[in-house]
Amino acid sequence: MSDGSLLAGLEPRSFWGHFEALTKIARPSRHEEPVIEHVRAWAAANGLEVKQDAGRNLVIPVPATPGRESADTIILQGHLDMVCEKEPSSPNDPAEGRIVLQRDGDWLSADGTTLGADDGVAIAAMMALVEDASLPHGPLELLMTVAEEVGLEGANALDGSLLTGSVLLNLDSEEDGRLTVGCAGSTDTWIRITTAREPAADGAASLSVSVSGGAGGHSGSGIALGRSNAVKVLGRALREAHETVPFRLVSLDGGKSRNAIPRDAAAVVSVAADREADFRSAIETANATIRDAFAKTDAGVSVAVSPGEAAADPWSDAATTTLLDAVALVPTGPLAMSPDFDGLVETSTSLGEAITEGDQLTLHSLSRSSNDAAMPDVIATLDAVAGLAGGTLEEKFNYGGWRPNLDSAALAAGKTVYERLFGERPIVTAVHAGLESAVIAGKVEHDLDMLSFGPQIEFPHSPDERVSIPTVERFWRLLVGFVDEASKPAGA
Numbered sequence: 001m002s003d004g005s006l007l008a009g010l011e012p013r014s015f016w017g018h019f020e021a022l023t024k025i026a027r028p029s030r031h032e033e034p035v036i037e038h039v040r041a042w043a044a045a046n047g048l049e050v051k052q053d054a055g056r057n058l059v060i061p062v063p064a065t066p067g068r069e070s071a072d073t074i075i076l077q078g079h080l081d082m083v084c085e086k087e088p089s090s091p092n093d094p095a096e097g098r099i100v101l102q103r104d105g106d107w108l109s110a111d112g113t114t115l116g117a118d119d120g121v122a123i124a125a126m127m128a129l130v131e132d133a134s135l136p137h138g139p140l141e142l143l144m145t146v147a148e149e150v151g152l153e154g155a156n157a158l159d160g161s162l163l164t165g166s167v168l169l170n171l172d173s174e175e176d177g178r179l180t181v182g183c184a185g186s187t188d189t190w191i192r193i194t195t196a197r198e199p200a201a202d203g204a205a206s207l208s209v210s211v212s213g214g215a216g217g218h219s220g221s222g223i224a225l226g227r228s229n230a231v232k233v234l235g236r237a238l239r240e241a242h243e244t245v246p247f248r249l250v251s252l253d254g255g256k257s258r259n260a261i262p263r264d265a266a267a268v269v270s271v272a273a274d275r276e277a278d279f280r281s282a283i284e285t286a287n288a289t290i291r292d293a294f295a296k297t298d299a300g301v302s303v304a305v306s307p308g309e310a311a312a313d314p315w316s317d318a319a320t321t322t323l324l325d326a327v328a329l330v331p332t333g334p335l336a337m338s339p340d341f342d343g344l345v346e347t348s349t350s351l352g353e354a355i356t357e358g359d360q361l362t363l364h365s366l367s368r369s370s371n372d373a374a375m376p377d378v379i380a381t382l383d384a385v386a387g388l389a390g391g392t393l394e395e396k397f398n399y400g401g402w403r404p405n406l407d408s409a410a411l412a413a414g415k416t417v418y419e420r421l422f423g424e425r426p427i428v429t430a431v432h433a434g435l436e437s438a439v440i441a442g443k444v445e446h447d448l449d450m451l452s453f454g455p456q457i458e459f460p461h462s463p464d465e466r467v468s469i470p471t472v473e474r475f476w477r478l479l480v481g482f483v484d485e486a487s488k489p490a491g492a
C-alpha cells in the first residue's frame with residue numbers, strides 16, 4: 001500500500017494492503033484467471049503449495065505455527081469472484097480491474113461501481129493471517145472458490161477430496177455481530193401440464209387479466225413478509241371469477257426468476273361476449289378481496305382487466321378448470337419455522353414462474369429448507385398437484401441445507417472469542433437462503449463443523465456496495481482469535 005493510499009493508516013495494515021491489491025485485479029465470475037494468478041504468485045512467495053480442482057477452485061494447505069501441529073485442521077473459505085456492476089456514466093469498471101476507492105467516514109466504497117468487499121475481505125484476510133508468523137494457528141486449508149455469484153457454480157464443482165479439515169469457517173457473511181450457523185438447501189421443481197385446446201366459441205371476447213404492483217422480494221429471505229405472489233393472485237382472481245362466469249383460459253404467464261417472488265403476471269381468457277361485463281365485475285370483486293387480504297403486507301397489489309389479443313384456440317372448459325385448480329394447489333410461502341431461532345423460516349416454497357407454451361402450462365417452484373428431512377414432503381405435495389392435474393413433475397436438487405447445530409464446537413469457540421474480545425454476546429443465527437458452505441459440506445465425505453461471519457457490508461452487488469471499516473477490524477480480530485482458540489493444545 002502506498003503512503004498516499006486512502007487506506008494508509010488503517011489497521012490491520014497488511015489486510016488493507018491485500019484488499020487494495022484485489023481492487024486492481026479484474027475478477028468477474030467465471031473469469032477469475034487474473035486473480036488466480038495473483039493468489040498463485042502470493043502462495044509461491046510464501047512457500048505454499050496451491051491445489052486446483054477441475055472447477056478451478058483453489059485449496060492452499062498452510063502448516064501450523066510451532067506448537068499447534070496437533071490441532072484440527074480448519075478450512076478458511078471465501079470466493080474469488082465479485083459482482084461487477086457500475087453506474088452507466090462511470091468511467092470505472094470492476095470487470096476491467098478499475099475500482100476507485102472512496103471513503104466516507106467509517107465507510108469504504110467504490111466510485112460508481114461495486115467494491116468487491118463481497119468477498120474480497122475473505123481473500124485479503126486469509127492472506128494477511130497466513131503471512132503474519134506471530135499469529136498462532138493450527139493447520140489451515142485456504143479454500144478460495146470461483147463463480148460463487150452465478151449460482152454457487154464453483155462450490156458445486158468442488159473436488160471435496162482436496163479438503164481434510166473438519167472445521168469450516170465461511171468468511172462471506174455481511175452482518176457484523178453475528179455468527180451464522182445454518183442456511184437453507186434448495187430444490188427446483190417444474191410441474192408440466194399438457195392439456196387440450198379447442199377452437200374458441202363464435203363471437204367470444206378475448207380479455208387480458210393482469211396482476212401488478214406487488215413488492216416482490218427474495219423468495220427465500222423475504223418469503224415470510226406476507227408479500228403477494230402475482231401468479232397465485234392471478235390464479236385466485238381467475239378461479240373466483242370462474243365460479244360465476246364461464247370462460248376458457250388461453251394463457252397464463254408470470255414471474256421472471258426462480259429466486260424472486262413474482263411481481264407481475266397476466267392471463268388471457270376467452271369469454272362469451274354477453275358475459276364480458278359479468279366477468280369484469282367478478283374480477284373487480286376478487287380484486288377488492290385480494291387487496292384487503294394484502295392491505296397490511298403488500299398494499300400495492302392489484303388485478304386489472306383489459307382487452308386481450310384474439311385467441312383461436314383456448315384450453316377446453318375441463319382443461320381450464322384443471323389448470324386453475326393446479327395453480328390454486330401449488331403452495332407458496334413459509335411451511336415451517338425454525339425450532340432454533342425465533343422468526344426464522346426453516347422450510348418454504350415459492351412459485352416463481354408460470355409459463356404457457358403451446359398446450360402446456362409449466363409451474364416452476366423453488367423450495368428451500370435447512371432441514372433436509374423436511375424437503376421430501378414439500379416435493380411430494382408438488383408431485384401430488386402434478387398428478388391430480390394429469391401432469392408431470394421434474395425435480396432438480398440443488399444442494400442440501402446446513403442444519404443449525406447449537407452444540408457445535410466451532411460455535412462454542414466463536415462465542416468464547418467474541419465475548420472475550422468485545423465484551424458482549426454475538427447474535428447466533430441462520431439464514432433462509434443459500435450459502436456456499438452448504439454446498440461444500442455436500443462435497444466433502446467427512447462431517448464439517450461450520451461457522452460463518454464477516455464485517456458489515458451493505459448494498460452488495462450494487463454500485464452502492466460499502467463496507468464498514470471498524471467492523472473489518474472486528475472481523476479480523478475475531479478470525480485471528482478463532483484460529484488461535486481452536487488450535488490451543490488441550491489444557492492450555
Ligand SMILES: [Zn+2]
Pocket residue numbers: 079118119148172
Ligand atoms: Zn459473497
